[in-house]
Amino acid sequence: xxxxMLGKEQVDSIExxxxxxxxxxxxxxxxxRRFSDLYRLNISPLTCNCLLLSDGTIVQLTDMGFHLQYLxxxxxxxxxxxxxxxxxxGTPFTLEVVEDKPALLYNGQLVDxxxxxxxxxxxxxxxxxxxxxxxxxxxxxxDWVAFQCLWPCEYAASGKPCQFCFSGADFEHLAxxxxxxxxxxxxxxxxxxVRYAAxxxxxxxxxxxxxxxxxxAEEAGHIRAYLxxxxxxxxxxxxxxxxxxxxTPPEDLDLIxxxxxxxxxxxxxxxxxxxxxxxxxxxxxxxxxxxxxRHLQALEYTAEKFGPGSAFSNFIIGLEDFxxxxxxxxxxxxxxxxxxxxxxxxxxxxxxxxMQAPGLDYYRRVKELFAELYQTYHLEPAxxxxxxxxxxRDIWRYAAGDAxx
Numbered sequence: 001x002x003x004x005m006l007g008k009e010q011v012d013s014i015e016x017x018x019x020x021x022x023x024x025x026x027x028x029x030x031x032x033r034r035f036s037d038l039y040r041l042n043i044s045p046l047t048c049n050c051l052l053l054s055d056g057t058i059v060q061l062t063d064m065g066f067h068l069q070y071l072x073x074x075x076x077x078x079x080x081x082x083x084x085x086x087x088x089x090g091t092p093f094t095l096e097v098v099e100d101k102p103a104l105l106y107n108g109q110l111v112d113x114x115x116x117x118x119x120x121x122x123x124x125x126x127x128x129x130x131x132x133x134x135x136x137x138x139x140x141x142x143d144w145v146a147f148q149c150l151w152p153c154e155y156a157a158s159g160k161p162c163q164f165c166f167s168g169a170d171f172e173h174l175a176x177x178x179x180x181x182x183x184x185x186x187x188x189x190x191x192x193x194v195r196y197a198a199x200x201x202x203x204x205x206x207x208x209x210x211x212x213x214x215x216x217a218e219e220a221g222h223i224r225a226y227l228x229x230x231x232x233x234x235x236x237x238x239x240x241x242x243x244x245x246x247x248t249p250p251e252d253l254d255l256i257x258x259x260x261x262x263x264x265x266x267x268x269x270x271x272x273x274x275x276x277x278x279x280x281x282x283x284x285x286x287x288x289x290x291x292x293x294r295h296l297q298a299l300e301y302t303a304e305k306f307g308p309g310s311a312f313s314n315f316i317i318g319l320e321d322f323x324x325x326x327x328x329x330x331x332x333x334x335x336x337x338x339x340x341x342x343x344x345x346x347x348x349x350x351x352x353x354x355m356q357a358p359g360l361d362y363y364r365r366v367k368e369l370f371a372e373l374y375q376t377y378h379l380e381p382a383x384x385x386x387x388x389x390x391x392x393r394d395i396w397r398y399a400a401g402d403a404x405x
Contacts, residue, residue: 155285274328308336
Protein backbone atom coordinates (compact mmCIF):
# COMPACT_ATOMS: atom_id res chain seq x y z
CA UNK A 1 0.00 0.00 0.00
CA UNK A 2 1.40 3.35 -1.05
CA UNK A 3 1.78 6.46 1.05
CA UNK A 4 1.24 10.04 -0.12
CA MET A 5 1.85 13.55 1.12
CA LEU A 6 -1.02 15.99 1.61
CA GLY A 7 0.91 19.09 2.53
CA LYS A 8 2.85 17.96 5.61
CA GLU A 9 0.50 15.04 6.38
CA GLN A 10 1.42 11.53 5.26
CA VAL A 11 -1.53 9.28 4.42
CA ASP A 12 -1.91 5.78 3.05
CA SER A 13 -4.17 4.73 0.17
CA ILE A 14 -7.21 3.98 2.33
CA GLU A 15 -6.96 7.31 4.12
CA UNK A 16 -6.53 9.15 0.83
CA UNK A 17 -9.56 7.34 -0.59
CA UNK A 18 -11.68 8.39 2.39
CA UNK A 19 -10.70 12.02 1.99
CA UNK A 20 -11.22 12.12 -1.78
CA UNK A 21 -14.60 10.37 -1.60
CA UNK A 22 -15.88 12.51 1.26
CA UNK A 23 -14.65 15.80 -0.21
CA UNK A 24 -15.13 15.17 -3.92
CA UNK A 25 -12.96 16.41 -6.79
CA UNK A 26 -12.91 19.21 -9.28
CA UNK A 27 -12.08 17.63 -12.62
CA UNK A 28 -10.39 19.61 -15.35
CA UNK A 29 -12.33 19.52 -18.63
CA UNK A 30 -9.02 18.62 -20.25
CA UNK A 31 -9.15 15.28 -18.39
CA UNK A 32 -12.43 14.42 -20.10
CA ARG A 33 -11.18 15.63 -23.49
CA ARG A 34 -7.96 13.65 -23.30
CA PHE A 35 -9.07 10.42 -21.67
CA SER A 36 -12.83 9.78 -22.06
CA ASP A 37 -12.29 8.13 -25.46
CA LEU A 38 -9.59 5.89 -24.03
CA TYR A 39 -11.00 4.86 -20.65
CA ARG A 40 -14.26 4.37 -18.75
CA LEU A 41 -14.70 8.03 -17.92
CA ASN A 42 -18.12 9.59 -18.51
CA ILE A 43 -19.49 13.06 -17.85
CA SER A 44 -23.05 11.77 -17.39
CA PRO A 45 -24.26 11.60 -13.76
CA LEU A 46 -26.02 8.33 -14.66
CA THR A 47 -22.66 6.56 -14.76
CA CYS A 48 -20.39 5.77 -11.85
CA ASN A 49 -16.86 6.99 -12.50
CA CYS A 50 -13.85 5.87 -10.55
CA LEU A 51 -10.12 6.34 -10.67
CA LEU A 52 -7.29 4.02 -9.70
CA LEU A 53 -4.44 5.19 -7.51
CA SER A 54 -0.99 4.03 -8.56
CA ASP A 55 -1.20 1.03 -6.21
CA GLY A 56 -4.55 -0.05 -7.70
CA THR A 57 -6.84 1.29 -4.97
CA ILE A 58 -10.23 2.15 -6.50
CA VAL A 59 -11.70 5.55 -5.62
CA GLN A 60 -15.09 7.05 -6.46
CA LEU A 61 -14.74 10.01 -8.81
CA THR A 62 -17.39 12.59 -7.90
CA ASP A 63 -16.83 15.64 -10.07
CA MET A 64 -18.08 18.53 -7.94
CA GLY A 65 -18.52 20.76 -10.97
CA PHE A 66 -20.90 18.40 -12.77
CA HIS A 67 -22.48 17.42 -9.47
CA LEU A 68 -23.55 21.03 -8.96
CA GLN A 69 -24.89 21.22 -12.52
CA TYR A 70 -26.87 18.02 -11.95
CA LEU A 71 -28.45 19.34 -8.75
CA UNK A 72 -29.16 22.66 -10.41
CA UNK A 73 -31.11 20.91 -13.15
CA UNK A 74 -33.46 19.25 -10.64
CA UNK A 75 -35.81 22.13 -9.97
CA UNK A 76 -37.21 21.67 -6.49
CA UNK A 77 -36.86 23.70 -3.33
CA UNK A 78 -34.98 20.87 -1.60
CA UNK A 79 -32.47 20.59 -4.43
CA UNK A 80 -31.94 24.34 -4.52
CA UNK A 81 -30.97 24.07 -0.84
CA UNK A 82 -28.68 21.16 -1.69
CA UNK A 83 -27.10 23.19 -4.48
CA UNK A 84 -26.33 26.05 -2.10
CA UNK A 85 -24.96 23.63 0.50
CA UNK A 86 -22.79 21.71 -1.97
CA UNK A 87 -21.41 24.90 -3.51
CA UNK A 88 -20.13 25.98 -0.09
CA UNK A 89 -18.30 22.74 0.67
CA GLY A 90 -15.36 23.16 -1.68
CA THR A 91 -12.60 20.59 -2.10
CA PRO A 92 -8.81 20.74 -2.04
CA PHE A 93 -8.60 17.87 -4.56
CA THR A 94 -8.40 18.33 -8.31
CA LEU A 95 -7.91 15.96 -11.21
CA GLU A 96 -5.80 17.49 -13.96
CA VAL A 97 -3.56 16.64 -16.89
CA VAL A 98 0.12 16.93 -15.93
CA GLU A 99 2.89 15.86 -18.31
CA ASP A 100 0.22 14.31 -20.57
CA LYS A 101 -0.99 12.05 -17.72
CA PRO A 102 -3.99 12.20 -15.37
CA ALA A 103 -2.85 13.41 -11.97
CA LEU A 104 -4.47 13.84 -8.56
CA LEU A 105 -3.53 17.12 -6.90
CA TYR A 106 -4.07 18.48 -3.39
CA ASN A 107 -4.11 22.26 -3.18
CA GLY A 108 -2.24 22.33 -6.46
CA GLN A 109 0.49 19.87 -5.39
CA LEU A 110 0.93 16.48 -7.08
CA VAL A 111 -0.29 13.60 -4.92
CA ASP A 112 -0.32 10.66 -7.33
CA UNK A 113 -0.48 9.62 -10.97
CA UNK A 114 -3.82 7.92 -11.52
CA UNK A 115 -5.54 5.81 -14.16
CA UNK A 116 -9.05 4.70 -15.06
CA UNK A 117 -10.80 1.40 -15.87
CA UNK A 118 -10.72 0.18 -19.48
CA UNK A 119 -13.07 1.71 -22.01
CA UNK A 120 -16.43 0.00 -22.51
CA UNK A 121 -19.65 0.66 -24.43
CA UNK A 122 -21.73 -0.60 -21.50
CA UNK A 123 -23.55 2.68 -20.87
CA UNK A 124 -24.55 3.03 -24.53
CA UNK A 125 -26.48 -0.23 -24.55
CA UNK A 126 -30.19 -0.96 -24.31
CA UNK A 127 -31.84 -4.27 -23.61
CA UNK A 128 -34.00 -6.05 -26.17
CA UNK A 129 -37.03 -4.40 -24.55
CA UNK A 130 -35.48 -0.94 -24.97
CA UNK A 131 -34.38 -0.37 -21.35
CA UNK A 132 -31.16 1.71 -21.27
CA UNK A 133 -28.34 0.34 -19.16
CA UNK A 134 -27.44 3.85 -17.98
CA UNK A 135 -29.64 4.83 -15.08
CA UNK A 136 -30.49 1.23 -14.22
CA UNK A 137 -27.10 -0.39 -13.68
CA UNK A 138 -23.61 0.86 -12.93
CA UNK A 139 -20.13 -0.58 -13.23
CA UNK A 140 -18.26 -0.51 -9.93
CA UNK A 141 -14.50 -0.79 -9.75
CA UNK A 142 -13.05 -3.27 -12.23
CA ASP A 143 -15.20 -6.35 -11.77
CA TRP A 144 -18.68 -5.48 -10.46
CA VAL A 145 -22.00 -4.66 -12.05
CA ALA A 146 -24.52 -3.23 -9.62
CA PHE A 147 -28.26 -2.59 -9.85
CA GLN A 148 -29.79 0.22 -7.85
CA CYS A 149 -33.48 0.37 -7.06
CA LEU A 150 -34.74 -2.53 -9.12
CA TRP A 151 -38.07 -1.90 -7.41
CA PRO A 152 -39.31 1.22 -5.58
CA CYS A 153 -38.54 2.09 -1.96
CA GLU A 154 -41.58 2.25 0.28
CA TYR A 155 -39.59 3.89 3.07
CA ALA A 156 -39.20 6.89 0.77
CA ALA A 157 -42.72 6.73 -0.64
CA SER A 158 -44.03 6.83 2.95
CA GLY A 159 -42.06 10.00 3.66
CA LYS A 160 -39.28 8.33 5.65
CA PRO A 161 -36.32 7.85 3.27
CA CYS A 162 -32.78 7.20 4.42
CA GLN A 163 -31.32 10.69 4.52
CA PHE A 164 -28.11 9.89 2.63
CA CYS A 165 -29.85 8.13 -0.27
CA PHE A 166 -30.14 9.72 -3.73
CA SER A 167 -32.74 7.23 -4.97
CA GLY A 168 -34.85 7.58 -1.84
CA ALA A 169 -35.10 11.32 -2.46
CA ASP A 170 -36.38 10.65 -5.98
CA PHE A 171 -39.08 8.24 -4.75
CA GLU A 172 -40.11 10.65 -2.00
CA HIS A 173 -40.44 13.45 -4.55
CA LEU A 174 -42.69 11.31 -6.79
CA ALA A 175 -44.86 10.31 -3.85
CA UNK A 176 -45.22 13.92 -2.69
CA UNK A 177 -46.39 14.89 -6.20
CA UNK A 178 -48.86 11.96 -6.24
CA UNK A 179 -47.07 10.55 -9.25
CA UNK A 180 -46.82 6.77 -9.79
CA UNK A 181 -43.63 5.04 -8.74
CA UNK A 182 -41.71 3.26 -11.51
CA UNK A 183 -42.37 -0.43 -11.96
CA UNK A 184 -39.76 -3.03 -11.10
CA UNK A 185 -37.16 -3.84 -13.75
CA UNK A 186 -38.00 -7.11 -15.49
CA UNK A 187 -35.98 -10.28 -14.81
CA UNK A 188 -35.18 -10.58 -18.52
CA UNK A 189 -33.68 -7.08 -18.58
CA UNK A 190 -31.65 -7.70 -15.41
CA UNK A 191 -30.23 -10.97 -16.72
CA UNK A 192 -29.43 -9.42 -20.12
CA UNK A 193 -27.46 -6.61 -18.48
CA VAL A 194 -25.62 -9.07 -16.23
CA ARG A 195 -24.78 -11.27 -19.20
CA TYR A 196 -23.37 -8.32 -21.17
CA ALA A 197 -21.34 -7.16 -18.17
CA ALA A 198 -19.91 -10.63 -17.63
CA UNK A 199 -19.17 -11.45 -21.27
CA UNK A 200 -18.24 -8.04 -22.70
CA UNK A 201 -16.91 -6.04 -19.74
CA UNK A 202 -15.33 -8.78 -17.65
CA UNK A 203 -17.45 -8.33 -14.54
CA UNK A 204 -17.26 -11.34 -12.26
CA UNK A 205 -19.78 -10.30 -9.60
CA UNK A 206 -23.17 -8.61 -9.29
CA UNK A 207 -25.05 -6.63 -6.65
CA UNK A 208 -28.85 -6.82 -6.62
CA UNK A 209 -30.45 -4.01 -4.64
CA UNK A 210 -33.94 -2.66 -3.97
CA UNK A 211 -35.86 -0.55 -3.18
CA UNK A 212 -37.56 -1.78 -0.11
CA UNK A 213 -41.08 -3.04 0.22
CA UNK A 214 -43.24 -3.70 3.23
CA UNK A 215 -44.83 -6.64 1.39
CA UNK A 216 -42.33 -9.45 1.90
CA ALA A 217 -43.97 -11.69 -0.68
CA GLU A 218 -43.69 -8.97 -3.34
CA GLU A 219 -39.99 -8.38 -2.74
CA ALA A 220 -39.35 -12.13 -2.58
CA GLY A 221 -41.07 -12.48 -5.95
CA HIS A 222 -38.71 -9.95 -7.52
CA ILE A 223 -35.59 -11.52 -6.04
CA ARG A 224 -36.66 -15.06 -6.87
CA ALA A 225 -37.32 -14.12 -10.50
CA TYR A 226 -33.99 -12.27 -10.89
CA LEU A 227 -31.96 -15.13 -9.46
CA UNK A 228 -33.74 -17.73 -11.58
CA UNK A 229 -33.27 -15.75 -14.80
CA UNK A 230 -29.59 -15.09 -14.07
CA UNK A 231 -29.05 -18.78 -13.37
CA UNK A 232 -30.89 -19.73 -16.56
CA UNK A 233 -29.21 -17.33 -18.98
CA UNK A 234 -25.82 -16.23 -17.61
CA UNK A 235 -22.72 -18.42 -17.89
CA UNK A 236 -21.35 -18.75 -14.36
CA UNK A 237 -17.95 -19.52 -15.85
CA UNK A 238 -18.05 -15.88 -16.91
CA UNK A 239 -19.89 -14.53 -13.86
CA UNK A 240 -17.56 -16.51 -11.62
CA UNK A 241 -17.54 -14.26 -8.57
CA UNK A 242 -20.38 -13.46 -6.20
CA UNK A 243 -24.05 -12.55 -6.30
CA UNK A 244 -24.82 -10.20 -3.43
CA UNK A 245 -28.39 -9.49 -2.35
CA UNK A 246 -29.34 -6.37 -0.43
CA UNK A 247 -32.76 -7.14 1.01
CA THR A 248 -35.42 -5.84 3.36
CA PRO A 249 -35.29 -8.25 6.32
CA PRO A 250 -38.09 -10.76 5.71
CA GLU A 251 -40.51 -11.86 8.40
CA ASP A 252 -40.37 -15.33 6.86
CA LEU A 253 -36.73 -16.34 7.32
CA ASP A 254 -37.20 -19.38 5.10
CA LEU A 255 -36.96 -16.96 2.19
CA ILE A 256 -33.28 -16.54 2.99
CA UNK A 257 -32.79 -20.27 2.53
CA UNK A 258 -34.49 -20.03 -0.84
CA UNK A 259 -32.27 -17.16 -1.98
CA UNK A 260 -29.14 -19.17 -1.23
CA UNK A 261 -30.57 -22.21 -3.01
CA UNK A 262 -31.10 -20.04 -6.11
CA UNK A 263 -27.50 -18.86 -6.24
CA UNK A 264 -27.09 -15.95 -3.81
CA UNK A 265 -23.57 -15.82 -2.38
CA UNK A 266 -24.22 -13.45 0.53
CA UNK A 267 -27.10 -11.44 1.91
CA UNK A 268 -27.13 -7.96 3.39
CA UNK A 269 -29.68 -6.30 5.65
CA UNK A 270 -27.93 -2.99 6.12
CA UNK A 271 -28.40 -1.06 9.34
CA UNK A 272 -26.36 1.94 8.05
CA UNK A 273 -26.16 3.53 11.53
CA UNK A 274 -25.88 1.81 14.92
CA UNK A 275 -26.64 4.59 17.43
CA UNK A 276 -30.42 4.49 18.03
CA UNK A 277 -30.83 8.28 18.23
CA UNK A 278 -28.94 8.82 14.97
CA UNK A 279 -30.70 5.91 13.27
CA UNK A 280 -34.09 7.43 14.09
CA UNK A 281 -33.10 10.58 12.18
CA UNK A 282 -30.97 9.15 9.39
CA UNK A 283 -32.86 5.89 8.64
CA UNK A 284 -36.37 6.71 9.90
CA UNK A 285 -38.13 4.22 7.64
CA UNK A 286 -36.02 1.30 8.75
CA UNK A 287 -36.63 2.16 12.40
CA UNK A 288 -40.37 2.73 11.95
CA UNK A 289 -41.33 -0.08 9.59
CA UNK A 290 -38.82 -2.93 9.61
CA UNK A 291 -37.02 -2.23 12.92
CA UNK A 292 -33.48 -2.90 14.08
CA UNK A 293 -34.66 -6.15 15.66
CA ARG A 294 -35.80 -7.62 12.33
CA HIS A 295 -32.52 -6.63 10.69
CA LEU A 296 -30.48 -8.31 13.39
CA GLN A 297 -32.73 -11.38 13.39
CA ALA A 298 -32.24 -11.89 9.65
CA LEU A 299 -28.48 -11.29 9.83
CA GLU A 300 -27.95 -13.62 12.77
CA TYR A 301 -30.13 -16.32 11.22
CA THR A 302 -28.09 -16.19 8.00
CA ALA A 303 -24.71 -16.31 9.74
CA GLU A 304 -25.78 -19.17 11.99
CA LYS A 305 -27.25 -21.27 9.18
CA PHE A 306 -24.89 -20.52 6.29
CA GLY A 307 -21.71 -19.78 8.19
CA PRO A 308 -19.57 -16.76 9.12
CA GLY A 309 -19.29 -14.27 6.28
CA SER A 310 -22.57 -15.24 4.60
CA ALA A 311 -24.29 -12.13 5.95
CA PHE A 312 -23.14 -8.53 6.05
CA SER A 313 -24.48 -5.17 7.10
CA ASN A 314 -23.29 -1.85 5.78
CA PHE A 315 -22.40 1.22 7.82
CA ILE A 316 -22.23 4.69 6.30
CA ILE A 317 -18.90 5.89 7.63
CA GLY A 318 -19.09 9.42 8.96
CA LEU A 319 -22.68 9.57 10.20
CA GLU A 320 -22.12 8.67 13.84
CA ASP A 321 -19.56 8.86 16.60
CA PHE A 322 -16.72 6.39 16.44
CA UNK A 323 -17.66 4.73 19.75
CA UNK A 324 -21.15 3.74 18.63
CA UNK A 325 -19.83 2.60 15.25
CA UNK A 326 -17.30 0.44 17.10
CA UNK A 327 -20.06 -1.01 19.28
CA UNK A 328 -22.17 -1.95 16.26
CA UNK A 329 -19.36 -3.31 14.09
CA UNK A 330 -18.04 -5.38 16.98
CA UNK A 331 -21.48 -6.77 17.80
CA UNK A 332 -21.88 -8.01 14.23
CA UNK A 333 -18.35 -9.38 13.80
CA UNK A 334 -18.61 -11.38 17.02
CA UNK A 335 -21.61 -13.15 15.48
CA UNK A 336 -19.96 -13.93 12.15
CA UNK A 337 -21.64 -11.03 10.32
CA UNK A 338 -19.32 -8.85 8.24
CA UNK A 339 -19.56 -5.14 9.02
CA UNK A 340 -18.90 -3.24 5.80
CA UNK A 341 -18.01 0.41 5.37
CA UNK A 342 -19.23 2.92 2.77
CA UNK A 343 -17.78 6.42 2.92
CA UNK A 344 -20.42 9.10 3.33
CA UNK A 345 -20.41 11.79 0.66
CA UNK A 346 -21.99 14.87 2.28
CA UNK A 347 -22.13 16.74 -1.03
CA UNK A 348 -24.95 14.41 -2.03
CA UNK A 349 -27.65 15.29 0.50
CA UNK A 350 -26.91 17.15 3.72
CA UNK A 351 -27.94 15.06 6.70
CA UNK A 352 -29.03 16.74 9.91
CA UNK A 353 -28.58 20.29 8.70
CA UNK A 354 -25.09 21.09 7.48
CA MET A 355 -23.32 18.11 9.01
CA GLN A 356 -19.72 17.82 7.81
CA ALA A 357 -17.65 14.75 6.99
CA PRO A 358 -15.27 13.66 9.77
CA GLY A 359 -11.55 14.28 9.71
CA LEU A 360 -8.56 12.09 8.98
CA ASP A 361 -8.23 10.77 12.54
CA TYR A 362 -11.75 9.32 12.40
CA TYR A 363 -11.01 7.44 9.18
CA ARG A 364 -7.76 6.10 10.60
CA ARG A 365 -9.56 4.73 13.65
CA VAL A 366 -12.21 3.11 11.44
CA LYS A 367 -9.52 1.49 9.31
CA GLU A 368 -7.76 0.01 12.31
CA LEU A 369 -11.03 -1.14 13.93
CA PHE A 370 -12.32 -2.97 10.87
CA ALA A 371 -8.89 -4.48 10.15
CA GLU A 372 -8.79 -5.87 13.69
CA LEU A 373 -12.34 -7.25 13.44
CA TYR A 374 -11.69 -8.94 10.08
CA GLN A 375 -8.53 -10.58 11.38
CA THR A 376 -9.88 -11.55 14.80
CA TYR A 377 -13.07 -13.16 13.49
CA HIS A 378 -11.66 -14.43 10.16
CA LEU A 379 -14.09 -12.44 8.03
CA GLU A 380 -13.32 -11.69 4.39
CA PRO A 381 -15.53 -9.12 2.62
CA ALA A 382 -16.90 -9.84 -0.82
CA UNK A 383 -15.17 -9.03 -4.05
CA UNK A 384 -11.77 -9.05 -5.64
CA UNK A 385 -10.65 -5.56 -6.58
CA UNK A 386 -12.83 -3.37 -4.39
CA UNK A 387 -15.64 -0.88 -4.91
CA UNK A 388 -15.80 2.85 -5.47
CA UNK A 389 -17.05 4.20 -2.13
CA UNK A 390 -16.66 1.05 -0.04
CA UNK A 391 -13.49 0.54 1.96
CA UNK A 392 -13.94 -2.94 3.45
CA ARG A 393 -12.03 -4.78 0.72
CA ASP A 394 -9.20 -2.25 0.93
CA ILE A 395 -9.11 -2.68 4.71
CA TRP A 396 -9.14 -6.46 4.40
CA ARG A 397 -6.11 -6.35 2.08
CA TYR A 398 -4.40 -3.95 4.48
CA ALA A 399 -5.10 -6.30 7.41
CA ALA A 400 -4.00 -9.37 5.45
CA GLY A 401 -0.78 -7.62 4.50
CA ASP A 402 -0.05 -6.80 8.12
CA ALA A 403 -0.77 -10.39 9.12
CA UNK A 404 1.69 -11.72 6.54
CA UNK A 405 4.39 -9.17 7.38
